[in-house]
Amino acid sequence: MCDQTFLAITFGPCDSCSENRPLMNLYIKTEPINYCSLCMEIMACQGLASGETLKSLKAESETLRKKLEEERKKLHDVELEKVAEKAEALGELNMKTRRTLKGHGNKVLCMDWCKDKRRIVSSSQVCLFTLMYMGLDNKCSVYPLSLDKDENLAAKKKSVAMHTNYLSGCTFTNSDMQILTSSGDGTSALWDVESGQLLQSFHGHSADVLTLDLAPSETGNTFVSGGSDKKANVWDLRSGQNVQSFDTHDSDINCVKYYPSGDAFASASDDSTCRLFDLRADREVSIYSKDSIMFGAASVDFSLSGRLLFAGYNDYTINVWDVLKGTRVAILFGHENRVSSLRVSPDGTAFCSGSWDNTLRVRQEGRGVGRELKQGGTTLYG
Amino acid sequence: MARDMSDIDILKMELEQLKKEVSTPREPVSKTSKDTMDWCEAASGTDLLITGVPDDKNPYKPEKGGCIIT
Numbered sequence: 001m002c003d004q005t006f007l008a009i010t011f012g013p014c015d016s017c018s019e020n021r022p023l024m025n026l027y028i029k030t031e032p033i034n035y036c037s038l039c040m041e042i043m044a045c046q047g048l049a050s051g052e053t054l055k056s057l058k059a060e061s062e063t064l065r066k067k068l069e070e071e072r073k074k075l076h077d078v079e080l081e082k083v084a085e086k087a088e089a090l091g092e093l094n095m096k097t098r099r100t101l102k103g104h105g106n107k108v109l110c111m112d113w114c115k116d117k118r119r120i121v122s123s124s125q126v127c128l129f130t131l132m133y134m135g136l137d138n139k140c141s142v143y144p145l146s147l148d149k150d151e152n153l154a155a156k157k158k159s160v161a162m163h164t165n166y167l168s169g170c171t172f173t174n175s176d177m178q179i180l181t182s183s184g185d186g187t188s189a190l191w192d193v194e195s196g197q198l199l200q201s202f203h204g205h206s207a208d209v210l211t212l213d214l215a216p217s218e219t220g221n222t223f224v225s226g227g228s229d230k231k232a233n234v235w236d237l238r239s240g241q242n243v244q245s246f247d248t249h250d251s252d253i254n255c256v257k258y259y260p261s262g263d264a265f266a267s268a269s270d271d272s273t274c275r276l277f278d279l280r281a282d283r284e285v286s287i288y289s290k291d292s293i294m295f296g297a298a299s300v301d302f303s304l305s306g307r308l309l310f311a312g313y314n315d316y317t318i319n320v321w322d323v324l325k326g327t328r329v330a331i332l333f334g335h336e337n338r339v340s341s342l343r344v345s346p347d348g349t350a351f352c353s354g355s356w357d358n359t360l361r362v363r364q365e366g367r368g369v370g371r372e373l374k375q376g377g378t379t380l381y382g
Numbered sequence: 383m384a385r386d387m388s389d390i391d392i393l394k395m396e397l398e399q400l401k402k403e404v405s406t407p408r409e410p411v412s413k414t415s416k417d418t419m420d421w422c423e424a425a426s427g428t429d430l431l432i433t434g435v436p437d438d439k440n441p442y443k444p445e446k447g448g449c450i451i452t
Contacts, residue, residue, distance in 0.1 A: 050390070057393040064400040075410040083415040087423060090432065098442035186387075204399060206392045242399055244406065261421045263414070281414040282406050305425035306418075307432060324419055349430045350442055364442055367434035 014039055072283045080276070080285045084324035090307070093320060093330045098350065099362040100334075107337070108354035113345050120352055120360065138163045140170050140181050142193060161191045161198075169212045173237070180223060180237075182209040188225050190237060202235050204242035211255045217262045224265050226253030232267050232277065246277050248284045255299045259323075260306045266323075268297035274311045276323065288321040290328060299341045304348035312339030312353050334361055 014021050014036035021036035035043070101120070113120055140161035161170070165185035172179055173190070178199065182188045188202040188209055207229040215222045221237045232253055234244040251270035258265045264278045264285070273289035274297050288309065295315035302309055302323070309321040318339055320330040337356035344351040350364040387395070426432055437443050 054390055054393065057390070057397060061393065061397050061400060064397070064404060068400060068404050071404060072408065075408050077410050078412040078415065080411070080415045080418070083412065084419055087419055088426075093432075094434075096444075098444065204395065206387070206396065242402075245399055245403060259418070260425070261418070263421075264418060278411065278414045278418070280409040280417075281411045282403075282408045283411070285411060285415065303429050303431040305429035305432065306422045307426045307429060324422060344431065347430075349435050349440065351431065362442060364440075365431050365434040 009034055016043075072281075075281060076283060080324065081326045084326075087324050090322055090325075090329055093308075094366040095320065095330055095332055095363050096366040097334055097361050097363050099360075101360040101362070102358065104358045104360075106358060107340065107356040108358060108360055109340050111341050111352060111354040111360060112343055113352070120362075138166060138183070140167055140179065140191075142179070158193075158196075160193055160196050161189060163187070163189070165208070168208065168210045171212065171214055173214060180212060180214065182212040182225055184208040186227070188212055188223075188235070200237065200240045202233075202240055202242070204233050204235075204245070205229050205231060210252060213256050213258050213265065215262050216258050216260055220262055224256045224258065226256040226267055226269075228252040230269075232256055232265070234265075234279065244279065244282060246284060248275065249273070251296070254297065257300050257302060260302055260304060266300050266302065266309055268300040268311055270296035272296055272313075274300055274309060274321065276309075286323070286326050288319075288326060288328070293319070298339060299353075301342050301344045301351065303344055303351075310342055310344065310351055310353075312342040312355075314338045316355070316357075318342065318353055332363065335359070 009023055009025070011022055012020060012034065014023065015034050016039040017036060019036060021038065023034045024037050024040045026033045026035060026040070111120055139159050142158045142160055160179055161167070161181045163181065163183035163185050165183055167181055167183050169182040170179055177193055179191050179193055180188065181191065186205050186207060186209060189198055190200040191197065192199055202225070205225065205227040207227055209225050209227045212223055212225040222234055222243070223237060224232060224234050226232045230247055230249045230251060230253065232246045232249070233242050235241065236243050249267065249269040249271055253267050253269050255268040256265055259276070263280055264276055266274055266276050268274050272293050272295055273287050275284050275288065276286040277283065278285045288311070293313065295313050297311050297313050299312040300309060307323055308329070309323050311319050311321065313319065316333070316335045316337060316339065318332040319328055320332065321327070322329050335353065335355040335357050339353050339355050341354040342351060350362050352360055352362045354360045
């Protein structure tokens with residue numbers, strides 16, 4: 001039994017239309033609101049109508065999505081693996097660790113090769129990309145890198161980009177006068193380094209943007225981004241338009257990377273697969289996965305010819321995939337924690353992986369070296 | 383900014399995108415796959431991560447004079 005008494009006004013001015021009418025008593029978050037019954041009806045109808053719009057929008061999206069799927073299917077006349085049966089077999093790979101770089105006192109989150117091909121920039125905790133610094137303060141700053149230890153880098157820091165949420169990726173564009181950033185606020189943006197001005201922003205992801213990659217050709221003027229909305233979007237840098245969108249992954253897309261010819265891109269996802277999307281065919285053309293791989297892929301990169309795809313996983317391994325035939329050609333062990341980032345060197349002689357085990361490893365193909373060292377680390381799989 | 387958008391705005395945005403993409407020009411996979419394969423095969427002869435790097439040109443050649451027993 002309720003032993004509380006309430007004071008309820010049953011007649012008086014309505015909070016909405018101010019007319020003196022019979023009132024309905026309504027509590028929104030414990031705030032009493034007195035609406036007349038007419039206003040209440042109108043409110044309820046508006047609520048229903050907005051539900052109706054959502055429903056019809058969803059239905060329309062679904063119809064279009066099916067149509068798009070059909071259109072893409074029409075031209076899916078053969079599998080890439082089938083075409084690639086004619087391609088020469090790769091043979092056995094013999095990847096060897098050449099250098100293990102220790103020195104970080106914490107997880108390596110990010111690494112990149114310098115343009116001089118021999119040096120590597122890496123960072124733990126915060127992300128450092130060649131000359132850029134992505135802070136946890138939603139800002140992207142540019143530092144002049146120097147090997148002179150006495151130089152005060154902080155004094156030369158230049159803040160360029162500012163997002164409303166964390167930064168997940170950044171890269172210089174081909175001009176070096178602009179940087180492109182991706183952010184947890186769901187957008188990517190192009191900035192002028194000198195003035196710090198926003199040149200273009202890219203809207204289209206419905207959740208955090210986690211990664212981006214710029215098209216390899218200097219005339220390409222496109223980039224691809226991946227996000228926690230499971231989508232990979234291709235953008236026109238100049239117009240800001242989302243030109244293509246692919247949503248076949250089942251989980252967050254952690255890394256995207258253009259195929260060296262610029263006609264396709266690969267993605268790494270928490271759904272433990274890597275995929276290849278062909279931009280001219282406008283569809284996914286290959287999935288790199290195995291039942292035995294159950295952990296997410298964090299980072300991918302191609303060898304210079306685009307034949308090999310290196311992928312770093314959260315289960316501490318690196319898998320090497322034959323891009324054309326869709327098969328795994330090697331699994332590389334060595335890291336003692338998640339592989340967070342992976343990059344092929346600009347000269348194509350080696351690739352480097354960074355890990356939460358605080359180390360970086362530089363590896364190369366051991367064939368042609370002449371001397372066979374029976375070093376542990378590589379196991380071959382068919 | 384996607385983070386600040388309501389469900390309905392996100393739906394509208396996705397719908398606009400779908401409308402655009404339905405009429406995207408496409409090429410058959412048989413053609414693009416062949417192009418990809420030809421491009422790749424032409425470049426793979428000089429792909430040092432497939433062929434290996436000759437010792438004299440290798441910036442990371444293994445240290446000489448020691449041996450590793452495993």
